[in-house]
Amino acid sequence: MAITDHVDLPTFMEGVRKRNPGQPEFCQAVQEVSEDIFDFIEDKEAYHSQQILRRIAEPDRIISFRVCWEDDAGNIRVQRGWRVQNNNAIGPYKGGIRFHPSVTESVLKFLAFEQTFKNALTGLPMGGGKGGANFNPKGKSDREVMRFCQSFMTELYRHVGADVDVPAGDIGVGAREIGYMFGQYKRITNQFTGVLTGKGLEYGGSLIRPEATGYGATYFLQNMLATRGRDLTGLNAVISGSGNVATHAAEKVTQLGGKVLTLSDSAGFIHDPDGIDLEKIDWVKHHKTHTRGRISDYVAQYPRASFTAGKTPWGVPCDVALPCATQNELLGDDARALVANGCFAVSEGANMPTDLAGVHVFKDARILFAPGKAANAGGVAVSGLEMSQNSERRSWKEAELQQLLLDIMAGIHESCLRYGRVSDDYVDYVKGANIAGFKKVADAMLAYGVV
Ligand SMILES: NC(=O)C1=CN([C@@H]2O[C@H](COP(=O)(O)OP(=O)(O)OC[C@H]3O[C@@H](n4cnc5c(N)ncnc54)[C@H](O)[C@@H]3O)[C@@H](O)[C@H]2O)C=CC1
Numbered sequence: 495m496a497i498t499d500h501v502d503l504p505t506f507m508e509g510v511r512k513r514n515p516g517q518p519e520f521c522q523a524v525q526e527v528s529e530d531i532f533d534f535i536e537d538k539e540a541y542h543s544q545q546i547l548r549r550i551a552e553p554d555r556i557i558s559f560r561v562c563w564e565d566d567a568g569n570i571r572v573q574r575g576w577r578v579q580n581n582n583a584i585g586p587y588k589g590g591i592r593f594h595p596s597v598t599e600s601v602l603k604f605l606a607f608e609q610t611f612k613n614a615l616t617g618l619p620m621g622g623g624k625g626g627a628n629f630n631p632k633g634k635s636d637r638e639v640m641r642f643c644q645s646f647m648t649e650l651y652r653h654v655g656a657d658v659d660v661p662a663g664d665i666g667v668g669a670r671e672i673g674y675m676f677g678q679y680k681r682i683t684n685q686f687t688g689v690l691t692g693k694g695l696e697y698g699g700s701l702i703r704p705e706a707t708g709y710g711a712t713y714f715l716q717n718m719l720a721t722r723g724r725d726l727t728g729l730n731a732v733i734s735g736s737g738n739v740a741t742h743a744a745e746k747v748t749q750l751g752g753k754v755l756t757l758s759d760s761a762g763f764i765h766d767p768d769g770i771d772l773e774k775i776d777w778v779k780h781h782k783t784h785t786r787g788r789i790s791d792y793v794a795q796y797p798r799a800s801f802t803a804g805k806t807p808w809g810v811p812c813d814v815a816l817p818c819a820t821q822n823e824l825l826g827d828d829a830r831a832l833v834a835n836g837c838f839a840v841s842e843g844a845n846m847p848t849d850l851a852g853v854h855v856f857k858d859a860r861i862l863f864a865p866g867k868a869a870n871a872g873g874v875a876v877s878g879l880e881m882s883q884n885s886e887r888r889s890w891k892e893a894e895l896q897q898l899l900l901d902i903m904a905g906i907h908e909s910c911l912r913y914g915r916v917s918d919d920y921v922d923y924v925k926g927a928n929i930a931g932f933k934k935v936a937d938a939m940l941a942y943g944v945v
């Protein structure tokens with residue numbers, strides 16, 4: 495037996511931490527997955543001898559580059575960009591691009607690692623990747639954002655391609671940024687290919703891609719509720735974030751009969767006791783994507799609401815919660831507060847919004863808890879469908895795409911039941927998602943031998 499075979503979880507994690515110093519988010523994501531995978535592979539010799547988990551937790555490659563751009567005042571600004579290509583065992587690397595000052599290699603490595611399992615869960619042929627830059631689009635003019643995106647793509651273009659690596663949006667990267675990056679790719683390469691998803695409908699984008707992540711997270715919640723004979727009618731929902739995922743989750747929860755009480759941004763949260771209805775959600779969408787204002791401005795528009803600065807919304811009593819902002823925004827104490835206030839279902843729209851302590855609180859309380867890699871997979875799934883449409887040079891109809899999204903989310907829910915059922919009355923969705931995603935990637939890797 496090789497010395498690295500059959501190490502226990504603490505020893506494995508010690509190695510991960512040693513090889514990835516100063517990368518807490520990445521180590522956290524690996525730990526969360528490994529807690530389940532160690533049990534699953536206990537009696538599966540090939541996964542041990544071929545070091546599959548260790549190989550998935552070591553990105554295929556990390557590309558890092560300087561991004562220089564000129565601001566409106568003529569100053570030269572220097573940022574760092576990355577693309578983490580984690581694993582392409584089951585398809586081209588696929589995953590979003592994040593522009594936010596908090597972006598580090600650790601954050602992008604955790605996101606690319608998570609993306610590998612998430613993409614496998616969709617059933618579509620996509621590997622896992624993620625990219626971004628420590629650039630803050632907030633407060634920048636359109637021209638500044640354009641120059642940054644063009645400079646970013648001028649480096650990235652040589653590492654991506656429709657059959658190689660297909661980036662998309664994430665925090666700070668929406669339709670505007672994708673447009674600027676696609677335009678630059680096309681200009682440099684003289685090729686019109688499906689190198690990015692989340693494109694505008696005029697140039698190869700897919701219907702329902704903007705809605706898909708938030709809608710998908712709500713469909714997953716609906717699937718979980720159905721296992722307990724419930725639906726969203728009359729339920730109070732607490733949602734964090736106010737960007738793409740949060741506003742579309744709020745929209746779908748409302749359409750399905752729930753009442754959304756909160757939204758947030760990095761400055762604090764708003765609580766509207768009357769409910770954030772579809773008209774108010776449209777106002778938030780416009781305010782965030784066009785005015786590019788803060789969520790606190792909601793209170794001037796809808797004075798019965800209150801704004802709490804510097805806090806997250808998890809203390810507001812609710813039946814269901816959808817964290818849709820960012821990683822580690824819901825900690826152990828927040829999870830305890832949610833459970834104590836009667837929350838019985840959580841569907842993660844964001845990536846790893848709940849920290850490990852919070853995950854353990856939800857699992858111990860045996861509430862319905864869907865991890866991001868399962869619940870928010872609707873976005874990348876419709877990105878996969880955008881890739882198919884681009885390859886066919888066709889655009890599919892909305893009804894067909896809506897049905898495919900529903901089917902894919904139901905399929906992911908089924909996979910979680912299959913691998914996560916602990917007893918007649920409890921499904922560990924974290925375990926189900928981790929094992930189902932791992933198995934698909936791992937089996938492909940076994941087929942390739944040592945590469
Ligand atoms: N856009 C997509 O299709 C997908 C996004 N996700 C994840 O969903 C989450 C949200 O992404 P998007 O809505 O696309 O981004 P976005 O840029 O449209 O919105 C991000 C929201 O999070 C808030 N936010 C950022 N940092 C925060 C902090 N430290 N504390 C509180 N709020 C904060 C922002 O104010 C904003 O409201 C991220 O975790 C992302 O990785 C996951 C799957 C797909």
Ligand SMILES: O=C(O)CCC(=O)C(=O)O
Binds near residue numbers: 588589691874
């Ligand atoms: O649509 C995509 O490729 C990216 C989606 C994404 O970044 C995510 O699922 O976290």
